[in-house]
Amino acid sequence: MAVCEVCGNDYARGFEVRTAGEVHVFDCVECAAHLLAPTCENCECRILGHGLEADGRYFCCAHCARIRGVTELADNTRMAAGPALHAR
Incomplete structure (x- = not known):
């Protein structure tokens, strides 16, 4: 399972975003936008x-x-x- 680095949710369908040499883990697009946009x-x-x-x-x-x-x-x-x- 992947733990979202924004909200802490432990979600089986979490995903990674690789940007600027870093890897971020999220449970939803909303959390990804909150951190990266x-x-x-x-x-x-x-x-x-x-x-x-x-x-x-x-x-x-x-x-x-x-x-x-x-x-x-x-x-x-x-x-x-x-x-x-x-x-x-």
């Missing part, structure tokens, strides 16, 4: 998607980066074929 410098959410980085500073979106004075970042503006996601 970067946090947005502005809103403090966990960045589970692509996110943005500038000089070692992490942001979930360009809006949060602008609030913190980082103006050179932009969200991905390429649209997939078809109607806009928010158009209704």
Whole structure:
């Protein structure tokens, strides 16, 4: 069994994540994200998607980066074929 290093749960289906030369053991993706996912410098959410980085500073979106004075970042503006996601 694998003991999660975040919550201590001893779970038969635990898993390992190898990153930056280290091995981490978790019982669920939520615990893995809690420990490994970067946090947005502005809103403090966990960045589970692509996110943005500038000089070692992490942001979930360009809006949060602008609030913190980082103006050179932009969200991905390429649209997939078809109607806009928010158009209704």
